[in-house]
Amino acid sequence: AQSVAQPEDQVNVAEGNPLTVKCTYSVSGNPYLFWYVQYPNRGLQFLLKYITGDNLVKGSYGFEAEFNKSQTSFHLKKPSALVSDSALYFCAFRYGNNRLAFGKGNQVVVIP
Amino acid sequence: NAGVMQNPRHLVRRRGQEARLRCSPMKGHSHVYWYRQLPEEGLKFMVYLQKENIIDESGMPKERFSAEFPKEGPSILRIQQVVRGDSAAYFCASSPGGGSGANVLTFGAGSRLTVL
Numbered sequence: 001a002q003s004v005a006q007p008e009d010q011v012n013v014a015e016g017n018p019l020t021v022k023c024t025y026s027v028s029g030n031p032y033l034f035w036y037v038q039y040p041n042r043g044l045q046f047l048l049k050y051i052t053g054d055n056l057v058k059g060s061y062g063f064e065a066e067f068n069k070s071q072t073s074f075h076l077k078k079p080s081a082l083v084s085d086s087a088l089y090f091c092a093f094r095y096g097n098n099r100l101a102f103g104k105g106n107q108v109v110v111i112p
Numbered sequence: 113n114a115g116v117m118q119n120p121r122h123l124v125r126r127r128g129q130e131a132r133l134r135c136s137p138m139k140g141h142s143h144v145y146w147y148r149q150l151p152e153e154g155l156k157f158m159v160y161l162q163k164e165n166i167i168d169e170s171g172m173p174k175e176r177f178s179a180e181f182p183k184e185g186p187s188i189l190r191i192q193q194v195v196r197g198d199s200a201a202y203f204c205a206s207s208p209g210g211g212s213g214a215n216v217l218t219f220g221a222g223s224r225l226t227v228l
Contacts, residue, residue: 034216043116043203043219044155090154097167098207098215099145102154 002027004074004091006103014111019081021106023074023091032094033074035065038105039087047089050074061085081110114139116220117186118204124226131191131198133223137206143167144187145217146179149201158202161187194227201225 004025013019025031032051036044048059055067065076076089091103117136125131137144143162147155157171161181172179176194181187191198201224205217 036219041221043118043221044205046216046218049216097160098143098209098217099157099160099168100217101157104154 002093002095002101004033004093004101004103006089006091006106008106010107010109012109012111013081015083016080019076019078019085019108019110021076021089021091021108023076023103025072025074025091025093027093027095031074033065033067034092034094034100035059035063035074035076036090036092036102037087038090044090047076081108083110083112086110116141116204116206116218118202118220118223120223121221122224122226124228125194126228127195128193131194131225133189133191133202133204133225134186135189135204135206135220136186137204138218141206141208141218143207143209144181145205145207146187146189147203147205149203149222151200155203158189191225194225196227199225199227 006023034049035047038044047063048057050057050067058064063078067074086109088105090105092100119134145160146158149155159172159179160168164183176192178190201222203219203222205219207215207217
């Protein structure tokens with residue numbers, strides 16, 4: 001079965017340090033991959049997507065992600081984390097007719 | 113642009129009652145998706161609809177759950193005879209079309225159902 005995996009439950013990082021949220025995929029063909037963020041009691045907000053082309057994708061709020069086909073990964077990164085980045089982050093892939101399947105999510109805690 | 117509007121934001125029901133959750137997609141969007149988020153879990157796809165048409169309901173429980181997206185008005189997710197296990201956040205998303213792989217789903221703020 002196709003899936004994305006987010007192996008860590010929680011990511012703790014000090015403010016100003018680089019932030020990485022990991023995602024690996026098991027998707028047939030050319031994967032369409034997405035990152036979304038969820039703030040407390042809010043809906044999901046789109047951050048970025050990989051469809052094709054450049055493996056380094058830049059998104060909202062200073063986030064970027066690198067598509068790595070050999071490692072089947074699509075890790076989310078930010079060079080310098082802010083306290084306001086504390087949220088739940090979801091990796092997802094597109095399947096069928098424009099449906100998204102999500103990973104279990106990673107809680108990011110940025111420590112002041 | 114008001115985005116995807118969901119109401120009510122919070123709904124409390126007793127076991128056996130009915131819950132109706134409404135979703136108005138973004139202006140110009142004709143495709144609606146419903147997802148359910150259980151505590152400590154990710155989002156699970158439930159149903160995908162276009163106006164007056166269910167495209168995919170493979171994620172919907174076979175009983176008690178139904179969804180519609182009429183020609184006029186919002187999409188409705190209906191849960192009959194609710195049980196405690198239905199307590200969750202229900203998110204609606206919309207997109208302008210379902211055919212392009214590049215389409216991004218825009219999510220609403222969710223409706224949180226609590227079953228007593």
